[in-house]
Amino acid sequence: MGFSWFRMTVPLCLAVLSVALAIIGQIPAMPPVLPTTIGVCSLVGMAVIWRDISSKIKGENRTFGSLFSQYLAVKVVGLLGRRQRAKLESDTLKVKQAQEETLLKRLRKNADTLYGKQYDFSSVKDIDGFRKCHPITTYGHYRELIGRIAAGEEKVIIAEKPLILAMTSGTSGASAMLLSTKDTNTEFFLQVKPLLYDDDSDDDDGVTVCLDAMRQAFPETESLQRTTKLFYTPTFRQSEAGIPIGPNSSTPASSRHMLNLYTTPAPAFEVPSEKDTLYLHLLFALKDPSVGTLESNFASTVFYAFTALQDRWQELVEDIAEGKISSALSLDPNVRARLETLMKPDPQRAAQLRGHFQEGFKGIARRLWPHLHLVLAVDSGSNQIYGEMLRANYCEGVAFYSPFYAATEGLIGVNLWPNEPNRRYLLCPRSMFCEFLPESSLEEETPQTLLMEEVKEGDNYELVITNASGLFRYRIGDIVKVVGFHNQCPVVEFQYRRGQMLNVRGEKVSEALFLGALKKAVAQWPGAQLVDYSCAESGILGDSTGGSDPHYQVFIELKGVRNLTEEQRYKLDVCLQQDSAVYKSFRIKGSIGPMRVQLLSEGSFKELRKQMMAYTSTSPNTFKMHRVLRRKEYADFLLGKTIS
Known part of the structure; x- marks a missing residue:
């Protein structure tokens, strides 16, 4: 019995070990020619593997190589995920030691x-010594130093040369240029990075720890189904020293190991246009009825x-029926030719799709892909309303997992509770190295920070981080609430x-506070569904503000209504007064005027998004x-898009 087990498992163990070590760059992949005895044993092992693979197949038209690659990926991720989860659990029992080390x-x-x-x-020997010798910093502290690195100077802030100069999204101000290093990427891989990336990949869309949590919460995701990954290849420019400058992400096509996991073929990731790439993502996803995850x-x-699928479904169905790529797409001839070799007429699938679309778009995801298990995407913070709209409409009945809390600065936390409706993240x-500024002291000139073991449940803090890529005691501008502890380690909500x-x-009305009031008001507007919103302080509008008192200009896009009465508009102001005693006191005193609410035409925020990305050179991924x-x-x- 022992010898039979040995003969069947040794080939698999050798294969898994070879690939796992190759992934993390420790040895080259094992050569295909193995000793004769192990080669014979491999036949037996492969039979066992194929039986296991066969039990997990949901799709059709998959080659053995494609299935085996994905099967091996799942096994390696499981191995790494369980190991890293155990290490993380150990660290949460000795937080101060892990942080100091x-x-x-x-x-x-x-x-x-x-x-x-x-x-x-x-000369620094401990945490206290570091906090004494180094001030709390903001981006201005690093701007000139990073400029010197961009120009080619070495060993300015960090010992290694950065892989890229990563641009932040600029959500709360001008984009900042930060350093991205191999150490930062290693943390992503070990804590949340997806499997089988090349060791120089720096995409941040993750797993080991997160996939381990996902596997336990949603065991059906271990089926050998492809994922539709909505990713857009970013553009980069070069610094004076030739260092790439751009968003901190790389295409899945940069790793040959990843392609078998996704519905979108490699040539599509070479398309520079977001609109055309999205069409190709949708086209190849619709061709595969066995999609298991949207990511x-x-x-x-x-x-x-x-929303693009709802606009272009007829064109997509026609392409599937005829086995072609729409001529409306502006594609490089070589890319088009490579994509068209993957297209074959499929009138049967096209007829199925047409029927599903004609039924309407509520719950369309599960009708298009009956085996769809999960939407894997961050739906907390500013993405909360999009998650809510998806669950209520297109993705009704599909589970969502918001896997991690991260930024251009690096990985911050992981969500170990996929089924919880409130998105909570365990700090890693x-x-x-994390410090915490109490919300009450944010405006102080020399505020005092707390450590992980010193924060209190229920309190809000601004995060101050020291990362692997040259930021020391850096205020990242995120306010989090400590909602509990996992062993000794804080669990936070953004x-x-x-x-x-x-x-x-x-x-000081926060995004979370305003959104809560807005949702209460919309619930009192018959037939209205919130699509998107933004606000502006009246000071930036000048003569177009429509009043002299300082006030909020609110821009809303809704479904279900084409007009708002003055009473309905005022309801939003009332709801915010109910939720914010400070705002209410200023309104009563007359030092803040009533909100001015603008109802916008359909698609206004989609157009604004394009303008913002063009101005900031932000990638659609970030x-x-x-x-x-x-x-x-x-x-x-947005004022120009007002309809009511």
């Missing part, structure tokens, strides 16, 4: 840099994909960005809608 390791690594010498990193960085991207003690706060008289507009031209654009 992480901090000191980074200080030692960068002690010989210009920056490390300036702050004498080599994107943010729920907004999934939402915009379904070895990803970032609340708002400091730069996305309405504040015309010192009242774009987040600005809830408070800081540029007059954006507010003026």
